[in-house]
Amino acid sequence: VRKKAMVTGGAGYIGSHVTWALLEAGWDVVVIDDLSTGRRESVAAAAAFILGDVGEPVTINAALAEHRPDAVLHLAGSAIIPESVIDPLKYYRNNTAASRTLIEATVNAGIDAFLFSSTAAIYGVPPRMPIDEDMPTQPITPYGTSKLCTEFILRDVAAATSMRYVSLRYFNVAGADPKGRTGQSTPISTHLIKIACETIVGKRSFFNICGDDYPTPDGTCIRDYLHVSDLADLHVTAIEYLVAGGASEAFNCGYGHGYSVAEVANVIRQVAGGHIDARIAPRRPGDPPQLVADARKIRRQFGWQPKYDDLRFIVETALAWERWLQARAA
């Protein structure tokens, strides 16, 4: 008998990939999304769709009662770090308060499997690299704190009820579905690879390299870029683990190695096959010099074998999606 998953934020960048991965693995899927940043067209046609806010108790209780999912994957939220500094209350509402409402509704509906989309931002500026799951959590932005609060809620609720959860702490998610079905469509993205691809297709005339005086070998920041489809597959693996009775756990999601911004810029130039204007600019506030996952726990627990651990492929799929968006807009 087919299992059913509810994906909150399923019209967003990562959620739309997760929805495809669940459908391909034989799950039924119901997406709930308020379309504040997601796109209705990004949701696979085979998934049911509810337009609504998971932070509204009436909406979420009705959605769970109607669809009776076996598992909830909670990806809805706000994820722009600089915005969280300017408007922290938005982040505590969308990421913390809304999660509390959803978790309460999930527990009341008797659903025991809950997956949460967390972030490396909960570690702040870590004392050493790579980052393992037991390192101190000291977020330096309201975004990171708003996500960490939800991890605390989950920890305490799991201790008090039969609910079990997996927290996936994403590093730098990039790229797009290799089959071209979905990609990153948020108009206000601040992500390096997205912005660089917008430069290749001519939406921008240049992109910035934000800071070249960091304590790294070439002076630019190092990040662990992870292909969104590998991450989507991890969601399927993790939710199947929970539904099979797995215990609550947190996992860092990254490949375990990083690239500097200057290295990304070089791959961008190779993929573009021509001149791309990348300009040295001041540091961006709040950027830790290095964020690289210790990927041993997730590899060990799930026998994870990533398929797309290749920066060039990540950039190529992001670029293919950017070209598609541009052709559609024309």
Ligand code: UDP
């Ligand atoms: N970055 C950059 N130029 C840009 C956007 C980002 O140099 O136009 C840098 C940023 O300072 C950071 C890295 O690229 O060191 C990754 O930033 P991104 O916003 O993609 O992800 P984050 O690490 O902030 O989650």
